[in-house]
Amino acid sequence: MSAFMPVALLLISNVFMTFAWYGHLKFTDKPLWLVILLSWSIAFVEYCFAVPANRIGHESFSAAELKTMQEVITLSVFAGFSVFYLDEKLTINHAVGFGLICAGAFFVFKGPLR
Template structure:
């Protein structure tokens, strides 16, 4: 499996954990104290870091820092939209499409040329 494929898979899993760490408590646990939510989020975030750190190390062998960051942002949105719509029952808005198109423009500028570190 290529370094980019491994990076993408690890970042997808990492972002799933982080999205739940940041927003999952909003669905069922708003009645609990914020510090309880923070402690639970830190526990979930540990797994995010166990995936994110190796993903970035692997990705940095073939991508520039800017490319790696832009890849992270695209994956974040790709994970967040289904989370918001399916898990949090938020309406699917056209704004998600516009945000995605803006990110695609950013991806174009960061990745144009080649995939070697700058």
């Protein structure tokens, strides 16, 4: 398998999970039990992409690299989601925080420092 496949699957899974966790924020008039049920349904689909992404990805990446990749993808998807779906603004504070997390990802993938 290509090393690109886990990245693509994690990207898809994160779109689903972002909607499962935050999509209901536009529908605060709906009962919480209904929102939870719908979120769990969406999360099931997310797992159908995330589990194969990690299984396939572990052939090319360490578990720490997969988790780091997941977090960077999550932040990227969430940033777009919050701007385009929730109509929220990203501030310089968000950019700095996300940038620091990406800097951390660099060190995970760079390997041991000597």
